Amino acid sequence: MGTLQVTQKLANHVASSMEIELTDELVHQVKRVFLDFVCSAITGSNTEVSKIVYDTVYRLEGEGEYNVIGYEKGLSLTNAAFLNGTSAHCLDLDDGHTAGSIHPATVVLPAVLAAAQKTKPTFERLIKSTIVGYDVCLRISSAMHPSSRKRGFHNTPVAGIFGATAAVCVLYGLEEEDIKNAFGVAASFAGGLFAFLGTGAEVKRIHPGQAARDALLAVELTVKGLSGPKFVLECENGVFQAFAGGDISIDRLFDGIGERYEIMNVYFKPYPCCRHLHSSVDAVYKLRNKYQINIEEISGIRVGVNNIAYLHRHKEFTTMLDAQMSLPFAVAASFVHPMLEINHFDPLKADESINKLVKFVEVYIDEEANNVYPKERLAKVEIFLKNGARLSEIVRNPLGEPDNPLSDEKLEQKVYMNCKPIIGEEKTRRILNLIKNMESEMDFLYQI
Numbered sequence: 001m002g003t004l005q006v007t008q009k010l011a012n013h014v015a016s017s018m019e020i021e022l023t024d025e026l027v028h029q030v031k032r033v034f035l036d037f038v039c040s041a042i043t044g045s046n047t048e049v050s051k052i053v054y055d056t057v058y059r060l061e062g063e064g065e066y067n068v069i070g071y072e073k074g075l076s077l078t079n080a081a082f083l084n085g086t087s088a089h090c091l092d093l094d095d096g097h098t099a100g101s102i103h104p105a106t107v108v109l110p111a112v113l114a115a116a117q118k119t120k121p122t123f124e125r126l127i128k129s130t131i132v133g134y135d136v137c138l139r140i141s142s143a144m145h146p147s148s149r150k151r152g153f154h155n156t157p158v159a160g161i162f163g164a165t166a167a168v169c170v171l172y173g174l175e176e177e178d179i180k181n182a183f184g185v186a187a188s189f190a191g192g193l194f195a196f197l198g199t200g201a202e203v204k205r206i207h208p209g210q211a212a213r214d215a216l217l218a219v220e221l222t223v224k225g226l227s228g229p230k231f232v233l234e235c236e237n238g239v240f241q242a243f244a245g246g247d248i249s250i251d252r253l254f255d256g257i258g259e260r261y262e263i264m265n266v267y268f269k270p271y272p273c274c275r276h277l278h279s280s281v282d283a284v285y286k287l288r289n290k291y292q293i294n295i296e297e298i299s300g301i302r303v304g305v306n307n308i309a310y311l312h313r314h315k316e317f318t319t320m321l322d323a324q325m326s327l328p329f330a331v332a333a334s335f336v337h338p339m340l341e342i343n344h345f346d347p348l349k350a351d352e353s354i355n356k357l358v359k360f361v362e363v364y365i366d367e368e369a370n371n372v373y374p375k376e377r378l379a380k381v382e383i384f385l386k387n388g389a390r391l392s393e394i395v396r397n398p399l400g401e402p403d404n405p406l407s408d409e410k411l412e413q414k415v416y417m418n419c420k421p422i423i424g425e426e427k428t429r430r431i432l433n434l435i436k437n438m439e440s441e442m443d444f445l446y447q448i
Contacts, residue, residue, distance in 0.1 A: 006234040006250065010136055011179040013257055014166045017132040020261075022124065029263055030127050032411060033134070035435045036095050036268050037088055037105040038069065038448060039415040042431075043342070044090030045070025045083075046422050049205045053086050066114050067446045070422075077114050077220075078213045081164075084110035085209030089156075091342055092324045093418065094208075095266045096275050098401065099252075099374050100141025100159065101149055101308070104266060106208030107160030108133040108167050111215045115171040117446040123439050129170035131261050137163025138262035140233070143253035145374060146308055147244035149194070154204070157192035157211035158243050162233075164215030172219055177230075182219050184228020187239050189214035198314035200322050267400040268411055271340040273323075276309035277330040278398035279379035284334040286393045287383060293391070295335050295353055300384035303327055304366030306373035313363035317347035331381070332357035341417070372396075 020026075044050055045068075054071055057079045066080035069087060074080060088094050088106040095105045112133065116126055141148075141159035148155055165186040169179045192211070196204045222228070233239045240248045271281055280303050287293065305327070312327045323329045323345040330340070332354045337344050344350075369378040376396050383391040400406045406414075412432060419428045431448065434441045 006253070007180055007183055007231045008176075009254065009257075010139075010162075010166075010233070011176045011183065014132050014136065014169055014179050015174075015176040016258070017128045017170050018125070020128050020131055022127060025264070026131060026261065027127060030130050031435055031438060032268070032408070033095055033105050033130070033263065033266065034109065034438070034445075035415060035432070036093075036411060037109045038431060038435065039418055040091065040093040040106070041069040041084055041088040042422060042448070043093060043418045044087035047087070047090040047205075049090050049202050050083065050087040053206060053209070054083055057082065066117055067448065069448050077118060078216050081110040081114040081216055082206075082209040082213035084113060085212040086206045087209075089208045090205045091272050092274060093269055093272045093342075093414075095268050097138045097141065097262065097266050098275070098377055098397075099145065099265070100138050100155055101145045101374065102137065102141040102155040102159055103208060104134050104137050104160060104163060104263075107156060107211045107215070108137060108163045110209060110212035111164035112167045112171065113445060114212075114216060115168045115219075119171050121171055123442060125171065126442070129167040131263050132170055133163040133167025134263040134266070135163075135257075135261050136166040137161075138265070139253050139257070140239075142262075143248045143250065144240065144244040147247040149308060151243065151245060152194050153243050154192035154194050154207055157207040158190050160208060161186050161190050161211040161215050161218075164212050165218050168215055168219045172223065174219070174222070178222055180230040181228050182222040184230050184232040185221050185226060186215055186218035187228070187232040189218060190239065190243070196321070197311065197325060198316070198322065200318040202319065202321055204321065265402050267398075267402065268406040268414075270399050270406060270410065270414065271330075272342045273330050273340065273345060274312060274325045275398070276305070276312050276377070277327050278400070279377045279395040280305065280327060280331050280381055281334045281340065282398045283379050283381035283393040283395045284331055286395065287381065287391055288335070288338075290393075291391055293335070293383065295357060297385045297387065298335075298357065298360060298383060299386045300382075301331060301357070301361045302380075302382040302384075303331055303361060303363045304369055304380035305363065306369045306378070307365050308373065309369075309377070309379070310363060310365045315358055315361075320345050320347070323347045323350070327363050328358045328361035329354070331361050377401075
């Protein structure tokens with residue numbers, strides 16, 4: 001395949017999306033991603049970051065008719081997507097994709113919901129726009145990862161904007177040439193840095209919302225006639241060069257395209273923290289289940305991970321984000337709490353024993369973990385006790401991955417656990433039932 005066909009082939013994939021055969025498995029998975037997204041957005045809407053963004057755009061641009069999850073007054077088309085994407089990423093509850101190191105729902109679904117409220121699509125078109133939106137952003141992110149991450153970029157907004165753009169193009173009914181153009185416009189909005197890591201800065205929370213907003217704007221500008229470069233992914237000075245230094249996998253980008261859909265390969269989080277921490281947390285829980293570990297007897301903890309997860313080894317925490325992005329904190333907290341919840345990541349309220357255990361945690365780059373990433377998120381955890389005993393556990397992939405899935409029951413428990421304290425049991429149950437029956441309850445999606 002010539003490299004000049006990359007953007008065109010993806011645009012053709014999007015333009016052909018209405019030909020997707022909707023199997024029961026695909027429809028069920030779309031409902032799962034919507035449910036997980038709504039859970040994340042409801043919970044996140046109760047945070048300070050979400051409220052800062054809402055208050056700011058409301059003050060600057062006023063009320064609009066588009067639904068904002070968790071807020072009574074709506075916003076404009078683009079601002080509603082901005083808020084819903086921000087809220088859904090505020091507490092690290094959102095879904096993800098290991099091969100692409102990206103959170104697709106928080107970019108694709110806010111754009112889909114806003115565009116769908118405008119266009120009033122059929123259930124079939126809504127579902128297919130979501131499937132192809134996921135497919136585009138996950139294929140692009142997988143092709144660029146880990147090169148883009150090593151250069152300091154956050155794949156969620158960088159690649160996510162193209163998935164959101166693709167989904168909106170389907171809802172707007174655009175043809176292939178306009179889709180290529182929309183990608184070209186969206187590329188100039190793409191961005192997002194990992195400079196927040198370990199600093200306590202909360203700007204990471206707005207990355208998905210920013211990309212969802214700009215995807216809508218890119219499509220609207222395309223419809224009005226603004227031109228963009230139509231080979232923007234692969235051309236000189238294009239996306240692959242700018243964000244990955246040209247170090248990408250074209251084979252990964254197009255492997256099985258049109259035959260299988262990457263939405264089936266997303267993970268759902270059981271714990272509200274960075275996905276790079278989950279294998280280590282699962283290893284601790286396995287050790288706790290095998291042995292009666294007295295945390296007062298622990299003299300050392302070694303955690304072997306890949307070189308990307310190794311970047312999360314900081315031990316200073318001034319904000320919840322710091323704790324949610326820290327391997328030492330998550331490992332220490334999992335020794336203290338039998339199931340990690342959002343409130344466990346508030347460093348100002350952390351159990352004193354967590355702070356003591358953090359000091360024992362040594363994170364290192366494990367050769368095997370490095371070699372198998374990103375196909376696997378392998379973690380090796382060793383516990384050293386004062387009596388000389390050494391306990392160890394290996395987790396190759398954390399709970400929630402496609403090969404270690406979070407069941408429907410567990411996903412619903414996640415929704416109840418996180419939403420019930422905010423909106424009450426009755427409304428939480430109603431949301432669960434309505435999303436299960438989206439075919440006949442489409443309007444509900446624009447009223448949550």
